Amino acid sequence: MSSTLSIIGTPIGNLEDITLRALKVLASSDLVLCEDTRMTKRLFDRHNIKVPTKSYHMHSKISRVDEIITLLKEGKHISLVSDAGTPGISDPGAELVSRIRKECAQEIMSGKLKIEAIPGPSALTSALSIAGVQCADFTFLGFLPHKKGRETLFKEITDSERTMVFYESPHRIMKTLDSLVEHFNSPKEFVARKVTICRELTKIFEEVVAGTAVEVKKYFEEHSDKVKGEFVVIVCRE
DSSP states (O other): OOEEEEEEOBOSSOTTOOOHHHHHHHHHOSEEEESOHHHHHHHHHHHTOOOOEEEOOTTOOHHHHHHHHHHHHTTOEEEEOOSSBOTTSSSTHHHHHHHHHHHTHHHHHHTSEEEEEEOOOOHHHHHHHHHOOOOSSEEEEEEOOSSTTHHHHHHHHHHOSSEEEEEEOTTTHHHHHHHHHHHHBOSSOBOOEEEEEEESTTSTTOEEEEEOHHHHHHHHHHTGGGOOSOEEEEEEEO
């Protein structure tokens, strides 16, 4: 009896941004694991998918992982989705896949268990595609840490020759812009960097704001109503 774990990319905003293959795989799954079942229900209702769901997120207990592994060993087809985008990119999906690869190594080697990628939307690549920056060589930092290591990362962003990309929440974006202004305009050395922020990707109010750190910060100070949604921040040399 063979089983499958499908890692499925889902829309980052616009519910139409999902592949035909993803819809087919979701509809044929025995169970779909979600960060938030309410978010996934919106997608399922939009595309008339009626499959059982269970939550799997960063606070899920070890027992939930054990339950998932048991189902896979029983031959079930389980799909994993995140609230938005591709699982495993700055979310707990990577840890789940790692556990399964470790504890089901024999089943994977024998072909009894398959872990497959069902590609789909990603805020990272979506932002880079419309930012108009050089990105043949870039570093992705995910979400910046709140405290430990944060200043070290800003120094790395300041010193890097590569384009740097990271995610930020609406609650921290202004603080992040403050830090970028501080580092790029240090009295010791002025660093010429272009900051591009992409927000509300694929949604009605999708927006790209670009300029120096000072200019971008000023824009959001003057348009506080736009400090909402998820942000992709891109920093590159001018």
